Amino acid sequence: MMIGAARVLAAAWLLAWAGGAWAQSVPAAPEATSASAPASAPPELPAGCRAPGANVAEPALPNFDAALRAGGKPVILAVGGFAAPRGAGGGSGYVGLAERYLETAVKGVDVVVIHRGAPGALAREGADTIKVESVLDGASLVLWQVGMGDALARMPVEEFRATLADTIDWLKAHKIDVMLVGLHYARAMTRDAHYQAIRRAVVEVAEQKGVARIRRYEVEETLARMRKARDAPTPPGEADRDCMAEWIAQAVAVGLYGRKPGRR
Amino acid sequence: MSQSRAPNAVDFWRGFALVEILINHMPGNFYERFTHRAVSISDSAELFVFLAGWSLSFVAGRPGAPKPAAGVLHRLGWRSATVYGAHVATMMMAIALLAAAALVFDNPLYLEWHNAGPVFQEPIETHIGLVLLSHQLSYFNILPLYVALLAGAPVIALLGRASQWGLAIVSGGLYFAALLTPLYIPTWPLPGQWFFNPLCWQAIFTIGFLAGRDEGGGAWVRRRLPALRLIAWPIVAASAFAVWFDRLPDVANVPWPQRLFIAEKTFLTPMRLIQFLALAVAVSALYPWISRRAGALCRSLSFLGRHSLPVFCAGSIASLIGQILRFQTGGGLAFDTALVVGGLGAMTLAAWAAESREGAA
Numbered sequence: 001m002m003i004g005a006a007r008v009l010a011a012a013w014l015l016a017w018a019g020g021a022w023a024q025s026v027p028a029a030p031e032a033t034s035a036s037a038p039a040s041a042p043p044e045l046p047a048g049c050r051a052p053g054a055n056v057a058e059p060a061l062p063n064f065d066a067a068l069r070a071g072g073k074p075v076i077l078a079v080g081g082f083a084a085p086r087g088a089g090g091g092s093g094y095v096g097l098a099e100r101y102l103e104t105a106v107k108g109v110d111v112v113v114i115h116r117g118a119p120g121a122l123a124r125e126g127a128d129t130i131k132v133e134s135v136l137d138g139a140s141l142v143l144w145q146v147g148m149g150d151a152l153a154r155m156p157v158e159e160f161r162a163t164l165a166d167t168i169d170w171l172k173a174h175k176i177d178v179m180l181v182g183l184h185y186a187r188a189m190t191r192d193a194h195y196q197a198i199r200r201a202v203v204e205v206a207e208q209k210g211v212a213r214i215r216r217y218e219v220e221e222t223l224a225r226m227r228k229a230r231d232a233p234t235p236p237g238e239a240d241r242d243c244m245a246e247w248i249a250q251a252v253a254v255g256l257y258g259r260k261p262g263r264r
Numbered sequence: 265m266s267q268s269r270a271p272n273a274v275d276f277w278r279g280f281a282l283v284e285i286l287i288n289h290m291p292g293n294f295y296e297r298f299t300h301r302a303v304s305i306s307d308s309a310e311l312f313v314f315l316a317g318w319s320l321s322f323v324a325g326r327p328g329a330p331k332p333a334a335g336v337l338h339r340l341g342w343r344s345a346t347v348y349g350a351h352v353a354t355m356m357m358a359i360a361l362l363a364a365a366a367l368v369f370d371n372p373l374y375l376e377w378h379n380a381g382p383v384f385q386e387p388i389e390t391h392i393g394l395v396l397l398s399h400q401l402s403y404f405n406i407l408p409l410y411v412a413l414l415a416g417a418p419v420i421a422l423l424g425r426a427s428q429w430g431l432a433i434v435s436g437g438l439y440f441a442a443l444l445t446p447l448y449i450p451t452w453p454l455p456g457q458w459f460f461n462p463l464c465w466q467a468i469f470t471i472g473f474l475a476g477r478d479e480g481g482g483a484w485v486r487r488r489l490p491a492l493r494l495i496a497w498p499i500v501a502a503s504a505f506a507v508w509f510d511r512l513p514d515v516a517n518v519p520w521p522q523r524l525f526i527a528e529k530t531f532l533t534p535m536r537l538i539q540f541l542a543l544a545v546a547v548s549a550l551y552p553w554i555s556r557r558a559g560a561l562c563r564s565l566s567f568l569g570r571h572s573l574p575v576f577c578a579g580s581i582a583s584l585i586g587q588i589l590r591f592q593t594g595g596g597l598a599f600d601t602a603l604v605v606g607g608l609g610a611m612t613l614a615a616w617a618a619e620s621r622e623g624a625a
Contacts, residue, residue: 115454115455115456116456116457118378118379118402118456118459119376119377119378119379119381120376120377120378120379120402121402122291128528131514131515131516132515132522132526132528135515135516135522136515136522136523148373148376148377149291149377152373152377152587152591153291153292153587153590153591154292154590154591154594154595155291155292156292174516184372184373184376186371186372186373187370188369188370188371188373189371189373194594
């Protein structure tokens with residue numbers, strides 16, 4: 001039971017960190033403090049961040065779970081731009097905060113997060129990085145922010161789709177979990193056929209391959225519509241990213257806590 | 265007008281590399297498939313750094329007439345500062361371009377492109393990183409490598425003059441230590457590592473220096489090029505096959521230490537290094553043929569290569585503009601052609617301006 005609880009807590013931390021690190025800002029909001037509350041209670045969302053109706057797929061992380069159960073330091077390879085500047089204090093960005101939270105909430109767990117690859121890299125470049133670094137670093141989970149570079153470079157959609165699918169197959173064959181983060185929502189891109197095609201490719205490949213996908217585009221779009229409906233001003237980018245980080249972390253944590261132990 | 269040097273192989277191939285860099289820095293464009301990267305494990309980055317090392321051999325002076333050490337130090341230090349200044353200026357122009365594109369096209373995605381996000385989101389730390397070279401934009405990360413190599417160039421030049429074997433041992437030792445440990449230069453404020461690891465890339469810079477010397481290993485190789493090509497061409501052909509048919513080794517299936525058996529750009533793994541050297545030996549016979557039969561091409565590329573720093577900076581900005589325009593318009597053969605022609609025009613203009621300035625000096 002303790003091991004099962006540790007796995008749930010670790011998975012919740014993982015996705016809370018993923019949302020926070022993806023937001024790319026140093027957390028100073030009270031929500032960050034609430035994330036360190038007892039892990040059995042998902043953190044409360046600020047009112048302005050609540051985005052009902054956007055579902056989150058349940059992630060399946062059997063290899064990461066196995067690595068946690070085996071002890072040692074499970075390695076998460078983050079590819080494609082999840083890092084946040086560490087801040088003047090050093091180690092106080094999302095990465096440091098998430099690691100400290102995990103080590104506090106789950107005694108004895110020590111997770112290593114390795115960042116490789118620049119934001120906006122093409123899928124083919126990310127794939128090369130993943131195939132080398134995941135093995136050399138002993139990663140049990142790859143968090144891959146993918147699609148933006150290919151959308152901006154107008155890469156052929158089928159080529160992108162094939163690279164994404166082949167890389168996921170490679171990771172599965174090498175017993176490494178993967179979680180995808182797709183494209184940003186931007187009003188200017190809602191009618192861009194190629195951008196939407198790349199976005200759909202990420203969605204479809206994730207569904208076909210049964211891998212977790214953080215629904216960044218859908219959540220951002222929902223929040224944008226909610227703000228427009230309230231005639232609320234568009235918040236600065238940092239506030240929006242904080243909301244996104246909180247929503248993703250909370251939604252996935254709720255999804256995890258609602259699952260039966262051992263279910264995949 | 266000063267007497268600029270005549271077209272030569274070094275300037276020619278440097279110009280060739282610069283044109284390829286322009287094209288490859290607009291990913292997805294039609295002409296990308298015609299650069300040698302399509303059939304080669306190595307690319308124009310290796311060529312560029314190798315030729316930079318070759319040029320260093322001239323700075324050090326000929327074996328019988330070595331330049332004074334103080335003069336070598338002064339010239340290389342000044343060159344390093346010049347390259348650093350060019351890099352900072354080019355990078356700020358790139359950042360401004362992305363910001364302008366975000367405003368003009370009302371699209372905040374531009375602000376996240378090419379690792380520029382922290383510049384706008386976390387400006388305090390990131391601007392420090394930009395100045396320290398610890399934060400680099402994508403496609404603008406070879407000049408920081410060049411700055412680092414030039415900072416170490418006095419050691420290479422002076423040690424290489426005293427003992428080529430000593431230099432080879434030191435350079436090789438550092439290369440393998442960085443490869444196997446692994447050692448790397450960290451980025452800041454974002455966690456990560458330099459895209460081009462200077463501790464490894466100094467090896468090809470040093471090999472270029474040694475190859476350019478009129479004595480020792482470089483001279484030995486140049487005297488035996490016809491025989492060495494018999495070894496080089498099969499390597500080139502095999503690597504072309506592996507790249508074309510995606511048959512490069514899977515890192516999970518090679519023994520430890522894996523980096524000795526895979527192709528990886530950041531650490532300039534031996535597979536990339538050996539393939540590049542084989543390619544250099546194989547195509548070294550081409551320049552005399554080109555200079556006789558395609559004089560205009562030879563003169564044009566040599567002209568670009570003669571002024572590599574301003575041409576590279578112009579090409580980098582032109583390729584970023586090209587990327588922005590491709591995104592806004594969707595690209596296509598005609599548009600990609602116009603972008604490449606426009607980029608070549610910008611590079612030629614930069615070379616002309618540099619040559620005119622030298623003439624006026």
